[in-house]
Amino acid sequence: MIKKCFNYIAIPLAIIAALFTGFYSGSETDFSEYSTEGLDLHFTVSHDLAMLEHDIEVFNASESVLEHYMPYLGKTYVAFKEAVGFKESRGNYFSVNDFGYLGKYQFGAETLQLIGIYNPDAFLYSPELQERAFLANLQRNKWILRKDIKKYDGKVINNVKITESGILAAAHLAGAGSVQRFLRSQGDNNVSDAYGSSVAYYMKRFSGYDTSTIAPNKKARAML
Template identity: 60%
Template sequence: MTEIKLVPPFAGTDFIGFKEALAFKESKGDYFVVNTFGYLGKYQFGMSTLELMGVHNDQQFLQDPVLQEKVFQINIARNKWILRRDIKRFVGKHIRGIEITESGMLAAAHLAGAGNVKRYLRSFGKKDVMDDYGTNIANYLKEFSGYDISSIEAVKNPSI
């Protein structure tokens, strides 16, 4: 039997393409899904991140695609602020054979948190983090490189 590999629909290499590819990886783009670890929605947010963004009702979040999109935008802006110095320092460099890009860094921050991305970069790949499904920072750095997400503004303390 031949294995079928799911490929996300190609939505371009700008911010829309980036967020749709990330959503496909996280949930196949399903706003209403909850995974086996309790992560919610199209972008698979945990409650601790949602609360940081000003969302306190998981069911309301899960049933509101517009809110999910707003939270994604806010979280990316926040991660870009946290990683701003590392973006300047590491973009264009190679770590363990992977070219470091801004889009890869922000995708990896979505997966593992901006602090873990900083540790990965500053240890030159020695301190990698893996999620419960076996995906690590290096995977996301590689898979999500090459998107033009320069339109994302870095914001220090964004909230809903």
């Protein structure tokens, strides 16, 4: 009886040992000949749903986590616009804040009209138009501030190094006139938006990006 029990136990143990040593022996297993071609594979989550869940998770993540996992873009124009968009709305094209500012870059209706956009609803639901609006507004502000950029770029005001990208970001926040008053008052005139972000803060946060490719344009318009 003991001998038979031993046989019944020993055989499964031998099989398990063989499997274990085959997969965990320490030597690398060669999977080059393995393939799933022809197999009827079943997934519990559709690809579209999986992508939606992923997007929701990314959108809900904290700023530090997003910055950690975002691809490194250096100081390019793309990095600049994405940084501004993330600060304004966490990159959400369909965001509307408590004061009615719209989209990824949080435009007001008056600013939109200056660059040729008169339908806020159409603007809100068109990411492409929002990107064009952001560029057009930068071009317009760069034309208005061209003399200030030339005069103050590289200088330090209230411990903030002034750069072209910082000036343009601050103009996006508070308007070109507010930036001129900040620079010409040596930082004494430092206005803030309703959430407490100031011209000086945007100057510092978005300094040093390469915005040289943005062409100054007094009549810049955003159109599809």
